[in-house]
Amino acid sequence: MRIEAKDLTFTYSKKSKAISNRALENVSLCIEEGEFFGIIGQTGSGKTTFVQHLNGLIRVQKDSGSLSVGEFDLTAKKCDLKALRSRVGMVFQYPEYQLFAETVKDDVAFGLRNFKKELSLEEEERRVKLAIETVGLNYEEIKDKSPFELSGGQKRRVAIAGVIVTEPEVLVLDEPVAGLDPVGKRDFMKLLHRLHASFVKTIILVTHDMNVVSENCTRCAIFSHGKIHSVGSPKEIFSNYEQLIELGLDIPVTAYLERELKKLGIDVDSDLTESDFADKTAKAIVGGKQ
Amino acid sequence: MALLSMEKVSFSYDKKIDAVKNVSLTVDEGEYVAIIGHNGSGKSTLAKLFNGLCKPDSGEVVVDGFSCKDKKSLFEIRKRVGVVFQNPDNQMVASIVEDDIAFGPENLGVKREEIGERIQFALASVGMEEFRKSSPARLSGGQKQRIAIAGVLAIKPKILVLDESTAMLDPQGRKEVLEVVERLNKEQKTTLINITHYMDEVVRADKVYVVNDGEIVLSGTPKEIFAKRELLEECGLELPVSSKIAQKLIELGVNLPDGILTKEQLAEELCVLKQKI
Amino acid sequence: MKDVTFGQFFPAQSFVHKLDARIKILLSIAFMVAVFMVQAFQFMGFVACLLFVLVVTALAKVPFGKVLRSIKGILFFIVFSAVLQLLFNKNGTTLWHWKFITITDKGLLNAGFIICKITLVVLGASLLTLTTSPVDIADGIESLMYPLKWIKFPVHEFALIMSIALRFIPTLLDETDRIIKAQKARGANFESGNVFKRAKALVPVLIPLLISAFRRAEELADAMDARCYSGSKNRTKYKKMRLTWRDAIATLVVGGLITGVVFLNITGFLAVVL
Numbered sequence: 001m002r003i004e005a006k007d008l009t010f011t012y013s014k015k016s017k018a019i020s021n022r023a024l025e026n027v028s029l030c031i032e033e034g035e036f037f038g039i040i041g042q043t044g045s046g047k048t049t050f051v052q053h054l055n056g057l058i059r060v061q062k063d064s065g066s067l068s069v070g071e072f073d074l075t076a077k078k079c080d081l082k083a084l085r086s087r088v089g090m091v092f093q094y095p096e097y098q099l100f101a102e103t104v105k106d107d108v109a110f111g112l113r114n115f116k117k118e119l120s121l122e123e124e125e126r127r128v129k130l131a132i133e134t135v136g137l138n139y140e141e142i143k144d145k146s147p148f149e150l151s152g153g154q155k156r157r158v159a160i161a162g163v164i165v166t167e168p169e170v171l172v173l174d175e176p177v178a179g180l181d182p183v184g185k186r187d188f189m190k191l192l193h194r195l196h197a198s199f200v201k202t203i204i205l206v207t208h209d210m211n212v213v214s215e216n217c218t219r220c221a222i223f224s225h226g227k228i229h230s231v232g233s234p235k236e237i238f239s240n241y242e243q244l245i246e247l248g249l250d251i252p253v254t255a256y257l258e259r260e261l262k263k264l265g266i267d268v269d270s271d272l273t274e275s276d277f278a279d280k281t282a283k284a285i286v287g288g289k290q
Numbered sequence: 291m292a293l294l295s296m297e298k299v300s301f302s303y304d305k306k307i308d309a310v311k312n313v314s315l316t317v318d319e320g321e322y323v324a325i326i327g328h329n330g331s332g333k334s335t336l337a338k339l340f341n342g343l344c345k346p347d348s349g350e351v352v353v354d355g356f357s358c359k360d361k362k363s364l365f366e367i368r369k370r371v372g373v374v375f376q377n378p379d380n381q382m383v384a385s386i387v388e389d390d391i392a393f394g395p396e397n398l399g400v401k402r403e404e405i406g407e408r409i410q411f412a413l414a415s416v417g418m419e420e421f422r423k424s425s426p427a428r429l430s431g432g433q434k435q436r437i438a439i440a441g442v443l444a445i446k447p448k449i450l451v452l453d454e455s456t457a458m459l460d461p462q463g464r465k466e467v468l469e470v471v472e473r474l475n476k477e478q479k480t481t482l483i484n485i486t487h488y489m490d491e492v493v494r495a496d497k498v499y500v501v502n503d504g505e506i507v508l509s510g511t512p513k514e515i516f517a518k519r520e521l522l523e524e525c526g527l528e529l530p531v532s533s534k535i536a537q538k539l540i541e542l543g544v545n546l547p548d549g550i551l552t553k554e555q556l557a558e559e560l561c562v563l564k565q566k567i
Numbered sequence: 568m569k570d571v572t573f574g575q576f577f578p579a580q581s582f583v584h585k586l587d588a589r590i591k592i593l594l595s596i597a598f599m600v601a602v603f604m605v606q607a608f609q610f611m612g613f614v615a616c617l618l619f620v621l622v623v624t625a626l627a628k629v630p631f632g633k634v635l636r637s638i639k640g641i642l643f644f645i646v647f648s649a650v651l652q653l654l655f656n657k658n659g660t661t662l663w664h665w666k667f668i669t670i671t672d673k674g675l676l677n678a679g680f681i682i683c684k685i686t687l688v689v690l691g692a693s694l695l696t697l698t699t700s701p702v703d704i705a706d707g708i709e710s711l712m713y714p715l716k717w718i719k720f721p722v723h724e725f726a727l728i729m730s731i732a733l734r735f736i737p738t739l740l741d742e743t744d745r746i747i748k749a750q751k752a753r754g755a756n757f758e759s760g761n762v763f764k765r766a767k768a769l770v771p772v773l774i775p776l777l778i779s780a781f782r783r784a785e786e787l788a789d790a791m792d793a794r795c796y797s798g799s800k801n802r803t804k805y806k807k808m809r810l811t812w813r814d815a816i817a818t819l820v821v822g823g824l825i826t827g828v829v830f831l832n833i834t835g836f837l838a839v840v841l
Contacts, residue, residue: 043430044430057748057751086754089752090749092745098749110754110755110771152330166754186528250461253556257535278538285564338789343793368793380783386702393791397795397797
């Protein structure tokens with residue numbers, strides 16, 4: 001599903017001028033099917049407001065641009081939100097806080113029961129099992145437990161299983177690694193790549209962590225004060241060091257090092273992933289010596 | 291004598307599994323100590339043992355001469371050990387910044403005029419003077435957490451403990467909070483204990499303790515700690531990105547020294563290397 | 568959602584806003600008493616009270632529409648009471664009769680009377696909440712309740728509970744918004760179906776909300792303990808309220824209003840007797 005926003009504008013509390021607050025202003029952005037897309041920006045830059053448009057949680061306001069997700073036209077009055085939401089999954093910050101059911105199985109099945117009412121019990125169980133195993137948990141061990149007796153990391157996995165159980169083509173994640181420790185973070189990114197390799201075609205990742213962006217994303221967009229500041233590959237985006245610092249954003253360690261090395265006359269020119277950077281730097285330095 | 295010492299302390303919430311096992315550690319006056327461990331390693335329980343929110347099942351915690359074994363000294367211990375918790379929203383009691391900061395001194399029975407001075411001092415220490423009359427609901431995460439720190443400083447503690455206080459913040463907020471507490475440690479000589487799972491936060495600490503499964507498995511300077519990469523990974527921790535890249539470069543035959551912690555260091559070492567060529 | 572202003576406080580710099588919260592609470596109560604003291608059919612009393620409301624609204628720089636809006640919420644209640652009066656007051660001369668419905672002149676007057684009474688009381692109360700922030704109202708109530716300490720009422724604890732409740736309302740509203748969105752993203756539907764279905768649809772919102780509230784309460788308790796909280800013993804209080812000349816003037820004005828109403832009542836009474 002291709003995502004295309006044109007001049008998307010959104011204002012909170014539009015009716016009362018005293019507290020109305022423009023969150024998005026003329027945002028135009030295309031995200032192609034198959035991308036691992038990063039969305040970066042400071043808190044309050046409009047990135048959350050933008051992604052919540054993608055599955056109709058926030059509706060496009062009147063005369064405020066257009067938005068289409070695959071065959072769904074979100075500007076149209078009649079848009080089948082249910083069908084859209086079953087195909088655009090959304091993982092919120094701290095998703096473990098949305099768990100509610102008595103058992104893990106029921107919680108994961110919640111979306112399935114809402115979206116696909118005609119499923120047989122066997123089919124439902126098969127899908128729930130698949131989702132729980134995909135996030136790296138043991139189905140038999142965990143299915144009848146209460147979600148509230150699990151550890152923090154397990155809770156988050158169960159919550160993710162509850163989103164991917166409908167096998168969405170697009171998966172939007174808002175700060176999904178917040179609060180995870182380094183190993184938890186690494187495992188989580190592995191899970192995302194696993195999903196991207198199977199049924200999830202497009203991943204849209206909202207994050208503050210620039211190293212996560214340079215390490216994983218094909219392309220990314222920077223939001224600033226409700227507008228899109230720039231769009232491109234991590235390489236293109238992070239070449240703009242001064243501007244990013246001005247926006248209060250960091251750059252990945254690899255981009256920083258490339259910049260420092262360039263000052264010394266070494267042009268590494270990697271794709272900014274850690275391994276590519278290390279390979280090319282080693283070649284430039286060790287190779288130069290020999 | 292150490293300002294805070296823990297002597298063979300064990301503690302369990304449910305009397306079955308020990309959250310903290312046989313932990314001994316000391317913190318000296320003016321020191322900056324970091325405690326790192328993965329989520330669920332028992333590091334947060336340590337914070338609660340420091341100020342008597344949890345009572346050890348065995349062993350002893352002594353703060354500034356007051357033992358946790360003595361019931362009467364609990365108040366004295368809490369006066370000396372100020373803890374800032376993880377979620378800034380869940381540690382504020384009032385809807386106006388100055389009222390919230392007054393909470394601690396009010397509990398101590400400090401006189402009205404002095405409370406006003408303490409609020410001023412605490413807000414100045416975290417650089418938030420202009421927010422004295424604001425509502426915390428409208429502040430950013432980093433600002434809220436600085437208010438929480440001010441609320442603790444108004445009690446005038448000898449030790450400031452951050453119990454994963456940066457875990458929920460964005461990079462900007464994390465930077466703000468770390469700058470504030472590290473400045474307090476340097477300028478006002480406040481003893482600082484930072485409990486965290488961010489490896490890059492412990493780089494500037496004097497001493498680091500690594501906690502895993504409720505035990506201290508490693509202690510030393512940041513440099514010494516970061517040299518033990520395998521052990522850290524076994525503990526569910528990971529080197530900061532800069533150290534990881536340095537490690538990879540060394541593996542690829544680049545002649546870098548051990549113990550590179552920050553991106554600035556790495557850039558500098560690469561520069562030195564380049565000049566040798 | 569972040570900038571949600573709960574309650575209806577209308578911030579402004581005005582004479583009324585600057586009044587001491589305790590005085591405002593007491594004077595609001597006095598105003599309501601005055602409204603209730605207006606005796607049957609002394610509509611002049613109501614005119615005086617309405618005039619008072621208009622003057623205060625103007626002084627407070629609050630748009631009159633905002634004040635009127637407070638009536639909207641209880642419009643049903645007002646109409647209901649008036650209709651009851653109309654239908655069941657059988658005194659006086661019959662004006663209109665149809666099957667079992669009889670409307671008398673007294674019934675009509677009583678209905679009008681009730682409408683005036685309730686409307687004025689609500690207007691007075693909303694003037695208080697429009698010009699006083701919830702925090703100040705809570706502080707005012709605490710201060711006014713202070714004498715209850717003598718009968719061992721836990722005034723301090725009560726005040727702390729109010730303060731914490733106020734403090735957490737915006738946080739919990741934010742959280743509710745987030746949970747609703749998360750469940751909507753998983754296909755939850757809160758908008759269609761009968762009442763029973765809709766109530767059931769709220770379970771996936773209420774349970775996480777409840778659990779989160781408990782988690783927050785636990786963390787807050789720890790944080791309060793860590794900040795040396797140990798009940799009201801030996802506790803001092805930073806916030807202090809001060810009375811000013813404004814409060815004296817306001818008290819005089821309301822006092823005048825009450826006197827006026829009482830005067831009208833007496834003259835009305837005398838007119839009937841003599």
